Amino acid sequence: xxxxxxxxxxxxxxxxxSSARHPPTKYWNGPFRFFDLPPELRDHILKLILLDWDSTSxxxxxxxxxxxxxxxxxxxxxxxxxxxxxxxxxxTADPFLAGSLTAVTPRLHVRNLIIRFLMKxxxxxxxxxxxxxxxxxxxxxxxxxxxxxxxxxxxxxEFWGYEDELFVYDNxxxxxxxxxxxxxxxxxxxxxxxxxxxxKFLEESKIPKIRLFVDAExxxxxxxxFHRPHPSGKKCEGEWRGNAKVLKIQWSSxxxxxxxxxxxAPVQKDC
Ligand SMILES: [Zn+2]
Numbered sequence: 001x002x003x004x005x006x007x008x009x010x011x012x013x014x015x016x017x018s019s020a021r022h023p024p025t026k027y028w029n030g031p032f033r034f035f036d037l038p039p040e041l042r043d044h045i046l047k048l049i050l051l052d053w054d055s056t057s058x059x060x061x062x063x064x065x066x067x068x069x070x071x072x073x074x075x076x077x078x079x080x081x082x083x084x085x086x087x088x089x090x091x092t093a094d095p096f097l098a099g100s101l102t103a104v105t106p107r108l109h110v111r112n113l114i115i116r117f118l119m120k121x122x123x124x125x126x127x128x129x130x131x132x133x134x135x136x137x138x139x140x141x142x143x144x145x146x147x148x149x150x151x152x153x154x155x156x157x158e159f160w161g162y163e164d165e166l167f168v169y170d171n172x173x174x175x176x177x178x179x180x181x182x183x184x185x186x187x188x189x190x191x192x193x194x195x196x197x198x199x200k201f202l203e204e205s206k207i208p209k210i211r212l213f214v215d216a217e218x219x220x221x222x223x224x225x226f227h228r229p230h231p232s233g234k235k236c237e238g239e240w241r242g243n244a245k246v247l248k249i250q251w252s253s254x255x256x257x258x259x260x261x262x263x264x265a266p267v268q269k270d271c
Contacts, residue, residue, distance in 0.1 A: 046074050047077055068104075076111075080112065082107075082113050084115045097130050098129050109142060110141065111142045116151040126201040127194065128197075131197070138206045143207055145210075150214045150218070184257075190258050190261060195258075196258075196260070199258060202255055213249065216240050216245055225257070226251070227247040227248060227249050228249075
């Protein structure tokens with residue numbers, strides 16, 4: 001006797017000639033048409049491929065290269081939220097925000113963007129390449145929300161002076177209407193182009209929602225004037241007592257107070 005397996009194959013009934021000639025018509029047996037699926041199903045399938053930990057980056061690359069329409073749908077999922085942690089970059093722009101736009105530039109698909117950057121080294125980019133890229137992402141792309149984190153933990157030593165001329169801690173005359181003529185203590189840096197252009201970027205931006213944070217460790221008299229108060233309502237008087245790692249800055253007050261701010265001249269120095 002032959003083996004059970006081969007016997008079972010041998011005795012398997014053959015498809016009848018008639019059913020071979022007339023396949024059931026209720027099933028579509030042409031090519032699988034992905035775009036005939038409803039959008040929510042396509043979305044679900046693309047998420048399984050792109051966001052599943054088991055997928056390899058090759059799966060994503062193949063998907064992106066399929067065609068333009070799939071690229072667009074996949075990119076909206078893949079780039080929905082992007083974090084650019086640029087704490088390691090010194091004076092250079094992140095490649096993600098640099099370079100000219102094409103129809104498949106990834107940054108056009110970003111909806112929520114978070115940028116962590118160093119104040120001293122990178123703030124100037126908002127008056128240049130970042131400013132342009134971010135406005136395009138809002139006007140031509142999908143950018144809805146921008147979260148900026150000045151995460152420099154700029155040591156007081158560096159930020160407040162001694163090291164170079166720009167960062168000398170000085171008396172600055174604020175320009176906000178409600179504080180007219182008031183003099184505050186701030187680094188001279190806030191009167192200089194990189195900081196001033198950053199304020200201009202915030203003010204003129206078309207991005208629907210911008211939030212600005214500073215590292216709570218960088219708390220100082222200067223940021224104290226502009227951060228959101230502690231939920232308890234207690235004044236922190238220059239020393240942040242909350243647990244939050246970052247402090248939310250009320251950037252519209254920052255812009256009003258410091259746009260066009262000048263150092264009080266002549267600078268009085270004690271001998
Ligand atoms: Zn404070």
